[in-house]
Amino acid sequence: MDQPARPTRQRRSGRIGKAGLALVVLGILFLSPALLAQDWVKTGTSLGVEKVRLAVSDFKPSTTDPQNTALLKTFNDTLWNDLDVSGVVELVSKSFYPLQTPGQPPEVNFLAWNAPPPNAAMLAFGNLGAVANGRLTVQGWLYDVKNIQSPQILGKQYGDAASDAAARVMAHKFADEIILRLGGGIAGIAESQIYFVSDRTGHKEVWAMDYDGSNQHQITRLGSIALSPRISPDGSRIAFSALTKTGWEIMMYSLDLNRLVSFPHMGGTNLSPAWSGDGTKLAFSSSRGGDPEIYVADASGGNLHRMTTAKGPDVSPVWNRKTNAQIAFVSGRTGLPQIYAMEADGTNQQRMTDQGYAVSPNWSPNGQFLTLAWVRKYGPGEPGSSDIYLMDIASKQWVQLTHDGGRNDFPSWSPDGRHIVFQSNRSGSLEIWSMLADGTKVQQLTFSGRNTQPNWSWK
């Protein structure tokens, strides 16, 4: 351990010393009123902060409508799951909850919650009720149960037509509000979407689903092979690559119009489109010039510029969506594919991975990390399993997130930067899975057909 030695002080004359003292005293007197007028908060850290313990009490019925039973189950299950996988809170197990749970603020018994066994720091509670005319109302609160004097952090009310889907949406909204506050200003992902490829109809088409795997529905009906769907930042269009009569083309599907919209024919094999963070540009791989290279065009397909020239396949570009000034991509220029990063004008191409077979880079929303699929040890006799890794761009340090020995690929970041969705064959068939960005809370999202290449929406 090094203890920097304190520099010894030179002696000054007494006079200056006295002046110094006066200065300090004056300084104190001068500054303290100003400082007293502000609200000061003092806190600190050395190692890390543990997750806040949140108790989520089942919402109670506020009316006697018979629909409430089913709606409450949907609401409570959805709310619990959204908070459980959020990565922001640690949910206190319901087996520790007191027998009496609140449906309204006056019913909260603080001592029952903030002491063991629940030992909770926060409590989410509320009520839900449908009425005869088909209207559903939900009231929810988030309380700091250790702060009995001023516990309320959040109080919300939602209303909609009574339906299972509405109960689900309200639970998502309430969960997101909790996560926004407890997670420090980053919006929750409970209403985000995941776009992916599924062959369950007999052809690989683009599909979409809620972030938790519900509401899976088909988007394209091309009857060919559609791959690499990428949703635009504003959520209005999906760019993807499909096999057409003229070969592999970049295609554009408008979710607003519910149909394909035109995108220019490029020639060659065109793959893996990627949106810039402001939605104005698309990067993609094209072999229109003979060798697959990275190109950048406007979102309409015009203004095409070539970014790479090296011999060897260059594919799978992804933008740094925070700065829109960098692109990471895969290149086989040295043999097995490796991840490279470059400026968005093609300059300063740098290799990021040092060995093995590295593909499918995806840049984190905060600009700091890449997630990628990597077979670090490649060759005969090696297990050949492909795992999801996290790499810090600035330092190139990495950490392995999956360890199950299967084939894991196509990781995609959630908009909150806390979750990664990916494809894995660990269940015996190719399916879509999600996890927290530290490798925990791994969950399977799809269960039928073969499902691949997930892409998380931007909000």
Add this chain to the structure above:
Amino acid sequence: MAANAEIYFEHDGWGRALAWSAGLHVAITAALLLYSALFYRTSGEGWGAGGGGEAIGATLVSTVPLPANPAQAQNVLANESKGLTQSQPKIEEKVADAIEIQGKNAKVKPKKKQETASKEKPQPAPEEETNQVAFGEGGPVSGPYGTFSAAGAKGGFGITGGGGDFGTKYAWYVRVIQQKVAENWLKYEIDPRITTAQRVYITFDVVRDGHPMNVQVEQSSGVPSLDISAKRALERIDTFGALPPDYSGNKISVEFWFDYSRK
């Protein structure tokens, strides 16, 4: 700080005192080095080397915006032992002794902290009480933050009262600040030769939309890379989330300290 130092030395013959001071510094530094060499042998692997360093990967994970458990942040094997947090007080003990000579010169806040620590047994056993929150992680989720209110007078500037209101009413927000700064503190930016350092104090304002501004190093740790890494932690943060809507002020001011120790 220079002014404070002068106040202390103003009337004393300094020659002998200086000699004693220097001698004691050397002795204690030597003792610390010996102590650390014997008990804190580090493996010295994998810092900073690009592309390698799986051990460092564990630190890397803690920088993803997820609140990490302290044990995980230091060890891939998720060692649940509290050994690391408990070893800190031992070092702090020595530091407290070393500083005592200048104790009255240094800011009152850290002195208070170390005085509290020095009141404990000089050689605390590793299995110290686990409710020690001396290093600010976690603590009670809502205020008051024991480490500061227990310190009584808030340092040389005499801040009291006004500073406590926000923390009491919106303790959950203070916790969010703590968590976000901890998440964004990338310890691998610190000089790898440093294994522990004095506390660095950073001040900043948080405006209504939750954005931190006016990030300053209020008191240096003496280790430049640590100071910079602490400042950078703040600069990385876009927002802590909007200030609570029913809070009447336009901003709050935060003084945040960082204790660093590398195993």
Add this chain to the structure above:
Amino acid sequence: MKQTSMRSLLLAVALGTLFGLAACGGKKPLPPPPPPPPAPPAPTASISVSPSSIQAGQSASLTWQTTNATDVSIDGIGAVQANGSQNVSPTDSTTYHLVAKGAGGTQEATARLTVTQPPPPPPPPAPTVTDEDLFNQNIKDVYFDYDKSDIRADQQASLQADVAFLNQHATFSFTIEGHCDERGSTEYNLALGDQRASAVKNALTAAGISASRIKTISYGKEKPFCNESNEACWQQNRRGHFVFQK
């Protein structure tokens, strides 16, 4: 008095004879017989088939009508309703014989359905080899090493043979498909397959084959030739595959 007694005697004899005759020889004079019941009407039957001529495999509709019949049957079908119709699809010409029985008698009807055999299938064409057959029999695909798109030394012979064949049949146009094995990532494999197809095309054009005859497409690992997870199958999939373009 003899005459009076004679008369009485004669009367008696006449009466006796009359009685005797009536008793012995003749019928009693019956009352007139009741009128006989009216005779039951005879049943009618008719049967038809439409169309009356079909080809084997087609079907026709058999329709019949009867009146005053309690028991109606058609040969080959069995008992049927008094009136009805049915689809039939015999393989040979058939006469449908309907029998309608009733109290008034029996009536029969027939309908004839002619079944013509379909024209015989045309004789198989004389075994001439098509251009496509020729192409597929002679062109050899080019196989690649893992993650490589350069032409291996041991594939040069195949390429030379292909060049020779293509020179002999200068009108043949074709597509080269680039394929990869199942390991590796979807996007990268599509790009690699593209390179493989290009590599084969470039080798052919360098040897003088006109580029206008050659199209290329990559299938990556999307359309494998086999699905096992072993090196034999993987090598099968790592190829540039030639497809004749008609």
